[in-house]
Amino acid sequence: MVVSGDDELSRLAEDWLESLSNERGASAHTLAAYRRDLEQFERYLAGRLGRSPELVDINQLTAQIVRGFMAARRRQGLGSRSLSRTMSALRTFFKWLEGREIAKNRAVLQVAMPKVGHGVPKPLTVEKAGAVVDLGAGAEVDWVLARDAAVLLLLYGAGLRIGEALSLTRQDAPVKGRDSLRIVGKGGKERLVPILEVIQSAVERYLELVPYKLPPDSALFVGAKGGPLSPRIIQLTVKRLRESLGLPDTATPHALRHSFATHLLSAGADLRQIQELLGHASLSTTQIYTEVDRDRLLAVYDAAHPRA
Known part of the structure; x- marks a missing residue:
């Protein structure tokens, strides 16, 4: 899922990012953040598998693995807002795969979104x-x-x-x-x-x-x-x-x-x-x-x- 690669999963990730840009008008900032989130998830899976993940591994993911990834990112210092965006990226990607009948795995949807504090804007006088x-x-x-x-x-x-x-x-x-x-x-x-x-x-x-x-x-x-x-x-x-x-x-x-x-x-x-x-x-x-x-x-x- 490293989006710089040329394997099937990388190609699908690129297609997904392109669809977010063309169909949803996602900003360059959002696309860059989602790309990083996918790459971090790929690295975590590669560490567990001992090899680069493949499309078949997506179908075998469990909620426990996704929670482990989120816990690892939390330990690396990621705040709730960034973790919430990461979960949003993964959920959107998995739904996109399912919608195109490429892969179907609801494990990501079983993981609760991190609670994000209600931020209040801080305007100037x-x-x-x-x-x-x-x-x-x-x-x-x-x-x-x-x-x-x-x-x-x-x-x-x-x-x-x-x-x-x-x-x-x-x-x-x-x-x-x-x-x-x-x-x-x-x-x-x-x-x-x-x-x-x-x-x-x-x-x-x-x-x-x-x-x-x-x-x-x-x-x-x-x-x-x-x-x-x-x-x-x-x-x-x-x-x-x-x-x-x-x-x-x-x-x-x-x-x-x-x-x-x-x-x-x-x-x-x-x-x-x-x-x-x-x-x-x-x-x-x-x-x-x-x-x-x-x-x-x-x-x-x-x-x-x-x-x-």
């Missing part, structure tokens, strides 16, 4: 978020600073995921006259995102300064050598801002998307509207922001009420 996206507000900025400012504004001002912002092409550029963007998010789910005038201005400023010619179908945001901008560059930019602005460790590019949702909710936006803007498939995913807003309200109450 309005002031802190404003300080981050004011990155390119100065009179004299270079094109890199203008680029980073435009990307961060798309995360906070439009609620985009970093991958969504960096997948925009030059012809998608949200400049004056384009007050909305059609975004294809996780699972191929489309949504229409309003674009504020301040975002349009930031993108126009970047386009005026960028030293590279950007064809219509090329990446809108480019790196120092003119290739598509890596998410890592934006992550490092926010890391530097954490240090210079005294922001908490939870201040990440994705925290700007959380801040977008939380601040809209605080201003009275409807939860269903926020769900549409974020591109969540389920309202239950969006409802975590009600907990954030409640916690913030209680903190303000405790700090300000004379009887608190």
Whole structure:
């Protein structure tokens, strides 16, 4: 099942990953994670069998073997969230094999999913978020600073995921006259995102300064050598801002998307509207922001009420 091999199981794993990309619109990040999960499972099975696993071994797997694999990964330091994703990868792969009548083994389905703690987003305050996206507000900025400012504004001002912002092409550029963007998010789910005038201005400023010619179908945001901008560059930019602005460790590019949702909710936006803007498939995913807003309200109450 090592996806770099050329045996039957490797070929099937490649076909499965390709189907996830084409039929479900799985992101490159998800595909890479699932690939690693399969490879780890293959290594575990190879250790038990004393050889590389084959398709026939898949039919003979037991729930005990799967639990042993999960326990081994836990001992290696994997957290519940990563273990849950690993189980999801294995379940999806086995269901795919069964659906194509290649193999049938319900052992993976008999193993309970790891319990994942209910994570609550950690948004920035309005002031802190404003300080981050004011990155390119100065009179004299270079094109890199203008680029980073435009990307961060798309995360906070439009609620985009970093991958969504960096997948925009030059012809998608949200400049004056384009007050909305059609975004294809996780699972191929489309949504229409309003674009504020301040975002349009930031993108126009970047386009005026960028030293590279950007064809219509090329990446809108480019790196120092003119290739598509890596998410890592934006992550490092926010890391530097954490240090210079005294922001908490939870201040990440994705925290700007959380801040977008939380601040809209605080201003009275409807939860269903926020769900549409974020591109969540389920309202239950969006409802975590009600907990954030409640916690913030209680903190303000405790700090300000004379009887608190």
